[in-house]
Amino acid sequence: MSLAQKPGTLGNLTPVEEQKLQQSWVHILRLCGIEDLDTGTLSSIPDRSDEFRKHLTDKTTEGFNRNFWATVRAEHPDGLVLRFLRARKWDVEKAVIMLISAVDWRKEAKVDSSVVFHGEDVALKESPSVDEKSFIQQYRSGKSFVRGTDKAQRPVYIIRVRLHDPYAQSAESMESYILHNIESLRALVKAPYDEACLIFDMTGFGLKNMDFHVVKFLIQVFESKYPETLGVVLIHNAPFVFWGLWNVIKGWLDPVIASKINFTRSKSDMERFIAPENLQKCYGGEDPWEYEYVEPVPGENDKLKDEEGRERIMEARWNVVRDIVRETVEWARLDVESDEAKAASKKRDQVVDKLHSNYWELDPYVRATTYLRRAGVVNEKHEVDFKGAKGISTKV
Structure with missing residues (x-):
C-alpha cells in the first residue's frame, strides 16, 4: 500500500521549507566548526553561533560536531533537522536552539554512552x-x-x-x-x-x-x-x-x-x-501473539569490547561525514528551485546512503543487542518485520 506522505517531510518540501532546511544547516555547520560559509548566498545568513552556544554545555566546535553526528546515528540527517523545524513551525532559529539543546541533553543523559551502549x-x-x-x-x-x-x-x-x-x-x-x-x-x-x-x-x-x-x-x-x-x-x-x-x-x-x-x-x-x-x-483483532521476553545470550555483545574494530569503522564514518558536509555546503549555496540544486541534493542523498550503511556496520560496536533483534523483528540485514516474533505465544 502506498502511503500519503506528510507535508514538510523528507522528499515532500515546498521551496520555502527547503530554504528553511538550508538555513538550518548553515547554522548547524557553523556550530560544527565549518568556516567556508560566508561566501555567495550563504553570507546573507547571520552568524548566530555565539548566541546558540549559550544553550550548550560543551561549547566547543569539536564537542558539538561529535555530539551532533552521534545523535544522527542511522537517520537521514535532514529527517532529524526537519522534525525540529516542524515542531517550531519553521522558525529556523527556534528550531536550531531546540535541536542543539536536545543534542546537548542527549550527551548529559548518557543516551549513547550508557543507555544504548549497555542496554539489555x-x-x-x-x-x-x-x-x-x-x-x-x-x-x-x-x-x-x-x-x-x-x-x-x-x-x-x-x-x-x-x-x-x-x-x-x-x-x-x-x-x-x-x-x-x-x-x-x-x-x-x-x-x-x-x-x-x-x-x-x-x-x-x-x-x-x-x-x-x-x-x-x-x-x-x-x-x-x-x-x-x-x-x-x-x-x-x-x-x-x-x-x-x-x-x-x-x-x-x-x-x-x-x-x-x-x-x-x-x-x-x-x-x-x-x-x-x-x-x-x-x-478484538486477529493477531494471537502474546509478549514473552527473549533473554540476552552470552557472547551476543562481544563487539562492544572490540575498541580497535569500533575505531576502524568510526574512522570510515567520519570520512563519510566530511563528504556529507562538503555536499551540504555546495547544496546550501544554490537556489532550491534550480536544476543545479536538485542535482546537488540527489548527489548529497547518495553520500547520506553511505552513512546509513556505515551505521549498521558500526551498530554492534556501539549498541547492545535488543529484544527486537533477538525476537526477529530486526534481522541480520537490518530489515524490519514488525511481526517477526511469530513463534512466541506465551501469556504474561
Missing part, C-alpha cells in the same frame, strides 16, 4: 546494580512492547499500564528504560515515515499504577527531545478513576501532542487505526 546486556552481568536489575525486570514484565503496525504503517508501541508499579524501580531506572525503548523505536523507522503509534492500554488500571513522574518525563522527551515522533496516541479502555487524573495531565500537554490523542474502548474504535490482522486478540 546488563542482564548478563555477574553483579548488576539495583537499577540494572530493575531495568531488565521491566523488559521481563511485559509492561511495554512493539507489535505490528497501524494503518499508516507506523510501528505500534503498547504500554500495559496495569503492569507498572511506581515503587518497583527508581526514577533513574525508569527513565533509562523509557529512553532505551525510544531509541529502539528510532532504529525501526526511516524518514519520511518516522513516526510511531503509541497505545496506553488502561485495562485494569488503578491508582496504585499512577506515576506522575513517568507521565511528566514522557511529555518532556516527546515534546522537546524527540519531537514529531508520535503519529497518534491511543488511550484505550480508561476506567472511571482515570478521568480525574486526566484533567491534571491534559494541562501539561503541548497542543500538538494533545491533538494526536484519541480515546478508544471497543474493537471498532481500535480498528479505526489498526487493521484487524495487526490487532491483537485481546483488543
Whole structure:
C-alpha cells in the first residue's frame, strides 16, 4: 500500500521549507566548526553561533560536531533537522536552539554512552546494580512492547499500564528504560515515515499504577527531545478513576501532542487505526501473539569490547561525514528551485546512503543487542518485520 506522505517531510518540501532546511544547516555547520560559509548566498545568513552556544554545555566546535553526528546515528540527517523545524513551525532559529539543546541533553543523559551502549546486556552481568536489575525486570514484565503496525504503517508501541508499579524501580531506572525503548523505536523507522503509534492500554488500571513522574518525563522527551515522533496516541479502555487524573495531565500537554490523542474502548474504535490482522486478540483483532521476553545470550555483545574494530569503522564514518558536509555546503549555496540544486541534493542523498550503511556496520560496536533483534523483528540485514516474533505465544 502506498502511503500519503506528510507535508514538510523528507522528499515532500515546498521551496520555502527547503530554504528553511538550508538555513538550518548553515547554522548547524557553523556550530560544527565549518568556516567556508560566508561566501555567495550563504553570507546573507547571520552568524548566530555565539548566541546558540549559550544553550550548550560543551561549547566547543569539536564537542558539538561529535555530539551532533552521534545523535544522527542511522537517520537521514535532514529527517532529524526537519522534525525540529516542524515542531517550531519553521522558525529556523527556534528550531536550531531546540535541536542543539536536545543534542546537548542527549550527551548529559548518557543516551549513547550508557543507555544504548549497555542496554539489555546488563542482564548478563555477574553483579548488576539495583537499577540494572530493575531495568531488565521491566523488559521481563511485559509492561511495554512493539507489535505490528497501524494503518499508516507506523510501528505500534503498547504500554500495559496495569503492569507498572511506581515503587518497583527508581526514577533513574525508569527513565533509562523509557529512553532505551525510544531509541529502539528510532532504529525501526526511516524518514519520511518516522513516526510511531503509541497505545496506553488502561485495562485494569488503578491508582496504585499512577506515576506522575513517568507521565511528566514522557511529555518532556516527546515534546522537546524527540519531537514529531508520535503519529497518534491511543488511550484505550480508561476506567472511571482515570478521568480525574486526566484533567491534571491534559494541562501539561503541548497542543500538538494533545491533538494526536484519541480515546478508544471497543474493537471498532481500535480498528479505526489498526487493521484487524495487526490487532491483537485481546483488543478484538486477529493477531494471537502474546509478549514473552527473549533473554540476552552470552557472547551476543562481544563487539562492544572490540575498541580497535569500533575505531576502524568510526574512522570510515567520519570520512563519510566530511563528504556529507562538503555536499551540504555546495547544496546550501544554490537556489532550491534550480536544476543545479536538485542535482546537488540527489548527489548529497547518495553520500547520506553511505552513512546509513556505515551505521549498521558500526551498530554492534556501539549498541547492545535488543529484544527486537533477538525476537526477529530486526534481522541480520537490518530489515524490519514488525511481526517477526511469530513463534512466541506465551501469556504474561
